[in-house]
Amino acid sequence: MSTSLDTIESAVKQEYKYGFVSDLDADSIAPGLNEDVIRLISAKKNEPSFMLEWRLRSYRHWLTMTEPRWPKVSYPPIDYQSIIYYSAPKPKKVLNSLDEVDPELLRTFDKLGISLGEQKRLTGVAVDAVMDSVSVATTFKKDLAKHGVIFCSFTEAVRDHPELIEKYLGSVVPYTDNFFATLNSAVFSDGSFCYIPKGVRCPMELSTYFRINAANTGQFERTLIVAEPGSYVSYLEGCTAPMRDENQLHAAVVELVAMEDAQIKYSTVQNWYPGDKDGRGGIFNFVTKRGKCAGARSKISWTQVETGSAITWKYPSVLLQGDDSQGEFYSVALTNNCQQADTGTKMVHIGRNTRSTIVSKGISAGRGQNSYRGQVKILKGAVGARNFSQCDSLLIGDQCGAHTFPYIEAKNTTAQIEHEATTSKIGEDQIFYCNQRGISKQDAVNMIVNGFCKEVFRELPMEFAVEAQKLLGVSLEGSVG
Amino acid sequence: MTTQPILEIKDLVAGVEGREILKGISLTVNPGEVHAVMGPNGSGKSTLAAILAGREGYDIRSGTATFHGKDLLDLDPEVRAREGLFLAFQYPIEIPGVNSTYFLRAAVNEVRKHKGLPEFDAVDFLAVVKEKIKLLELDEALLKRPVNAGFSGGEKKRNEIFQMAMLEPSLAILDETDSGLDIDALRIVAEGINRLKSPTNAQLVITHYQRLLNYVVPDFVHVLMGGRIVRSGGRELALELEEKGYDWLAKLEAVAA
Numbered sequence: 249m250s251t252s253l254d255t256i257e258s259a260v261k262q263e264y265k266y267g268f269v270s271d272l273d274a275d276s277i278a279p280g281l282n283e284d285v286i287r288l289i290s291a292k293k294n295e296p297s298f299m300l301e302w303r304l305r306s307y308r309h310w311l312t313m314t315e316p317r318w319p320k321v322s323y324p325p326i327d328y329q330s331i332i333y334y335s336a337p338k339p340k341k342v343l344n345s346l347d348e349v350d351p352e353l354l355r356t357f358d359k360l361g362i363s364l365g366e367q368k369r370l371t372g373v374a375v376d377a378v379m380d381s382v383s384v385a386t387t388f389k390k391d392l393a394k395h396g397v398i399f400c401s402f403t404e405a406v407r408d409h410p411e412l413i414e415k416y417l418g419s420v421v422p423y424t425d426n427f428f429a430t431l432n433s434a435v436f437s438d439g440s441f442c443y444i445p446k447g448v449r450c451p452m453e454l455s456t457y458f459r460i461n462a463a464n465t466g467q468f469e470r471t472l473i474v475a476e477p478g479s480y481v482s483y484l485e486g487c488t489a490p491m492r493d494e495n496q497l498h499a500a501v502v503e504l505v506a507m508e509d510a511q512i513k514y515s516t517v518q519n520w521y522p523g524d525k526d527g528r529g530g531i532f533n534f535v536t537k538r539g540k541c542a543g544a545r546s547k548i549s550w551t552q553v554e555t556g557s558a559i560t561w562k563y564p565s566v567l568l569q570g571d572d573s574q575g576e577f578y579s580v581a582l583t584n585n586c587q588q589a590d591t592g593t594k595m596v597h598i599g600r601n602t603r604s605t606i607v608s609k610g611i612s613a614g615r616g617q618n619s620y621r622g623q624v625k626i627l628k629g630a631v632g633a634r635n636f637s638q639c640d641s642l643l644i645g646d647q648c649g650a651h652t653f654p655y656i657e658a659k660n661t662t663a664q665i666e667h668e669a670t671t672s673k674i675g676e677d678q679i680f681y682c683n684q685r686g687i688s689k690q691d692a693v694n695m696i697v698n699g700f701c702k703e704v705f706r707e708l709p710m711e712f713a714v715e716a717q718k719l720l721g722v723s724l725e726g727s728v729g
Numbered sequence: 730m731t732t733q734p735i736l737e738i739k740d741l742v743a744g745v746e747g748r749e750i751l752k753g754i755s756l757t758v759n760p761g762e763v764h765a766v767m768g769p770n771g772s773g774k775s776t777l778a779a780i781l782a783g784r785e786g787y788d789i790r791s792g793t794a795t796f797h798g799k800d801l802l803d804l805d806p807e808v809r810a811r812e813g814l815f816l817a818f819q820y821p822i823e824i825p826g827v828n829s830t831y832f833l834r835a836a837v838n839e840v841r842k843h844k845g846l847p848e849f850d851a852v853d854f855l856a857v858v859k860e861k862i863k864l865l866e867l868d869e870a871l872l873k874r875p876v877n878a879g880f881s882g883g884e885k886k887r888n889e890i891f892q893m894a895m896l897e898p899s900l901a902i903l904d905e906t907d908s909g910l911d912i913d914a915l916r917i918v919a920e921g922i923n924r925l926k927s928p929t930n931a932q933l934v935i936t937h938y939q940r941l942l943n944y945v946v947p948d949f950v951h952v953l954m955g956g957r958i959v960r961s962g963g964r965e966l967a968l969e970l971e972e973k974g975y976d977w978l979a980k981l982e983a984v985a986a
Contacts, residue, residue, distance in 0.1 A: 682807075682824070683810065684809075685810055687832075687836055688839075
């Protein structure tokens with residue numbers, strides 16, 4: 249992402265993190281999970297007692313739960329006792345120049361159009377004073393403060409705005425929700441907190457981009473966004489640069505709350521390390537994301553481009569509580585080599601005259617297995633609910649798989665639900681036609697795939713869309729021929 | 730001064746899955762010439778077109794083919810295209826989701842890049858498009874659609890010639906371009922082809938019928954039967970075939986064998 253983008257880094261958080269490192273002993277605890285570990289996490293973060301209690305309640309509940317195995321993904325059993333649940337943020341190893349960086353990684357950066365300055369930042373090469381992110385952050389921070397927008401790390405929010413956290417945490421994803429969300433509730437490390445006051449249209453897109461340079465935010469990320477009546481925020485998560493982490497399991501939780509006439513647009517571009525060609529070492533991305541359209545005429549949109557991770561398991565969902573509220577889900581999920589994805593959405597229609605739109609594009613290549621799992625649920629009192637779902641699969645090659653598991657549950661007779669699904673292949677004939685017009689095989693595949701994903705890319709903030717296109721191209725390299 | 734032939738095929742033997750289809754084809758196409766290749770179904774006409782364009786799946790047993798003096802069979806299909814070889818498909822392919830204009834600009838720019846010419850930006854490109862699309866009486870609106878999507882048969886064929894106009898190839902191979910066309914569409918397509926003819930390019934027209942050759946008059950006619958060129962002649966040969974049928978030639982060949 250270019251620094252000319254009008255996005256804010258959460259350098260607020262970076263300042264805090266630098267402080268964090270110097271204040272504490274830089275150490276990690278032994279792997280394993282028990283109540284002491286949780287007390288330690290909470291103590292290290294100086295959390296108020298309500299937070300510790302919430303964590304403990306979650307942990308105790310987690311002990312009664314069994315790990316779900318119903319998704320269409322297979323992975324070796326996770327040993328929860330071998331994970332380190334707390335480690336002090338380590339300063340990233342500082343390199344002297346890009347020459348010390350893995351050339352393969354640099355090649356990927358080039359293909360993604362990431363500028364040299366940013367490449368240095370991403371790999372921990374000492375950054376020149378000119379690129380000092382702290383000064384950039386200060387300007388943005390002032391702008392947001394003027395509008396009363398709070399955008400800070402979750403840990404900071406617990407400290408500085410405990411009343412907001414106490415009010416909204418778990419209001420969309422209760423601590424009992426599911427195995428991984430419950431675990432997250434017990435041991436979450438950090439994430440983002442965002443609060444938009446009444447009637448405010450957030451002046452810029454909020455982005456977590458610069459957070460990747462921060463010390464390891466950990467595998468159990470927690471994010472909460474609250475939009476007061478009449479407010480608007482567009483939030484960008486992730487980045488196209490391939491992200492590695494020594495921790496294999498990533499179980500994040502994201503909660504969104506939109507009040508009357510408010511709108512939250514949450515966009516994700518995810519390129520977590522997918523593992524090698526044989527699928528070894530990739531990241532397991534098991535995320536619980538849910539938005540609540542609490543107020544009338546509120547709107548929540550999830551847009552995601554998922555090309556990474558060895559296993560992606562997530563269903564960004566919307567609870568359409570408020571009358572006339574709207575939920576949207578636009579997704580492109582790519583599986584190549586040995587990646588697996590079981591992803592989709594849940595739209596729960598509760599209030600009157602609610603609407604939901606689902607557009608899911610799955611691309612399978614190599615030996616990838618891509619499943620769409622979607623649920624449209626119309627509750628008894630949801631008069632006049634309307635849903636439109638479209639899930640399209642594109643298969644590249646003959647070793648991959650695409651599966652669709654749509655669930656529709658309508659308890660109100662006035663509901664209108666439409667579901668369309670297509671499955672297509674990139675035909676050799678199409679590729680040859682492109683070849684005969686001077687277009688290379690890889691460019692032809694990229695063109696066709698981008699055409700396939702158009703409807704979803706259209707929903708992304710522009711710069712993200714351009715990057716997403718490049719990312720898809722890079723992720724599909726070598727998938728044909 | 731002798732000019733180099735655009736295409737020179739010598740004793741080409743090729744097949745697919747163990748079956749031999751072309752059994753020794755020799756053909757020379759010079760700049761400014763129109764060659765017609767005629768023959769009954771199964772004679773190998775489309776195979777010849779596919780092999781020249783570089784389609785995968787065929788094995789070349791022996792023989793050579795050069796394009797502007799370069800070894801054609803050694804080049805990837807997209808390189809052949811950039812070198813100036815164009816195939817008007819018998820069954821043009823639909824590519825959903827890929828905008829026609831975007832596709833064409835990518836193609837044109839690949840050719841220009843290869844030739845060392847500056848690439849077109851969107852604005853300049855559209856100007857060229859507007860000018861050339863009139864040639865084929867195509868509706869500009871078609872270009873807003875995905876490639877060939879929702880085009881009628883005739884529109885698809887006209888679109889092939891329109892692409893040819895945009896790409897300006899030195900050799901255009903027209904694979905049964907007249908099939909599926911009504912009288913008016915045929916006239917438009919033929920006029921388009923004729924307008925694109927020049928002393929420096931050439932056309933290889935593959936067809937069953939005499940029809941198209943009334944409008945796109947060939948300098949040479951070759952008859953392909955059973956994978957061999959059994960007879961070559963001027964345009965009168967096409968007229969003779971129209972009158973007497975392929976059987977006539979087949980019988981002559983059988984007698985001669």
